[in-house]
Amino acid sequence: MNIAVSSSTGGLSMRAQVRWKLCWENELQLADHVELAEFFRKTYGPTGAFNGKPFEGSRSWAGARPELRAIGYDSRGVAAHMGLLRRFIKVGAVDVLVAELGLYGVRPDLEGLGIGHSVRILHPVLQELGVPFGFGAVRPVLQKHVERVARHGLATVLSGVRVRSTLPDVRLDKPPTRTEDVLIVILPIGRSMSEWPTGTMIDRNGPEL
Numbered sequence: 001m002n003i004a005v006s007s008s009t010g011g012l013s014m015r016a017q018v019r020w021k022l023c024w025e026n027e028l029q030l031a032d033h034v035e036l037a038e039f040f041r042k043t044y045g046p047t048g049a050f051n052g053k054p055f056e057g058s059r060s061w062a063g064a065r066p067e068l069r070a071i072g073y074d075s076r077g078v079a080a081h082m083g084l085l086r087r088f089i090k091v092g093a094v095d096v097l098v099a100e101l102g103l104y105g106v107r108p109d110l111e112g113l114g115i116g117h118s119v120r121i122l123h124p125v126l127q128e129l130g131v132p133f134g135f136g137a138v139r140p141v142l143q144k145h146v147e148r149v150a151r152h153g154l155a156t157v158l159s160g161v162r163v164r165s166t167l168p169d170v171r172l173d174k175p176p177t178r179t180e181d182v183l184i185v186i187l188p189i190g191r192s193m194s195e196w197p198t199g200t201m202i203d204r205n206g207p208e209l
Contacts, residue, residue, distance in 0.1 A: 017074050097133075120154065162180065
């Protein structure tokens with residue numbers, strides 16, 4: 001789950017002015033991709049030297065391309081974003097259909113918008129899609145942020161799980177897959193959390209969102 005979080009200067013009144021739009025990928029126009037690419041470069045760039053690189057030009061995705069996006073707008077343009085992609089992952093030896101949530105970003109002046117707010121925006125869509133689970137993988141440094149989502153009863157956070165993904169591009173100087181120690185965020189949608197398979201390795205069988 002690509003995450004970018006910066007320091008917050010925005011208050012509740014600023015967050016209340018954010019308007020959310022849900023759109024399928026084929027509904028985006030070129031101008032939308034250009035605007036989103038600039039948003040991600042500015043949001044991800046400060047978090048690491050190469051984190052903004054995937055968004056050069058008009059590319060508005062980093063790894064796997066989302067099929068649905070929740071985009072928050074305010075008077076200054078794009079304020080926040082989260083993508084969704086339905087896919088099968090393998091948990092241990094079990095194939096599981098999930099809606100992966102990722103490609104999350106929030107403009108630095110609106111950090112208080114939070115991961116939890118974006119998840120709540122997408123939760124009714126997940127129910128309409130009828131997927132068994134929502135799924136995300138985040139870096140341990142963001143544990144406090146995702147635990148806030150869990151405290152509101154929307155998700156369960158799992159640790160001690162490794163996730164293997166393919167790289168977005170095949171390169172001669174790198175192996176084709178990457179395995180990471182991350183926190184797993186599970187949203188029970190069509191099934192209960194007790195039906196989530198046990199396992200300490202998850203295979204995305206594709207690039208992360």
